[in-house]
Amino acid sequence: MAAFIALQAGFAFGIGLIVSGMANPAKVLGFLDLAGSWDPSLAFVMGGAVLIGTIAFALARRRQRSWLGLPMQLPASTTVTLRLVLGSAAFGVGWGLAGFCPGPALVALGAGYAKAWGFVGAMLAGMALFEVAERTRRK
Helix, strand or coil, X not given: XXXXXXXXXXXXXXXXXXXXXXXXXXXXXXXXXXXXXXXXHHHHHHHHHHHHHHHHXXXXXXXXXXXXXXXXXXXXXXXXXXXXXXXHHHHHHHHHHHCCCHHHHHHHHHHCCHXXXXXXXXXXXXXXXXXXXXXXXXX
């Protein structure tokens, strides 16, 4: 049942990304182009997401188990580390260069955007490189 609910949530998320324009790299790059013809519409999408996320996390902190009976798995640390800052910077640079972040890139891949193939390939390669680096670091 949990997998079915996750599939439905992912489908709803993907539809939301398409409707909001987040899966369109041209729209995202227009939002990020503060010095050019800036398109502020995605700020409202992000603001809505932050508001809903804030409410959802506040409610989730009060629970021990999810509505499906699974244990709640919330982030345990609130510490800002160099790794977090560097990872965030890499995410931002990739988003600014390609106009994609991971979720919208997968939606764009399914929608047939050719540019998404390169981004998703690079994303998977980066994830694999990270796993290798982590295993090496832990030894």
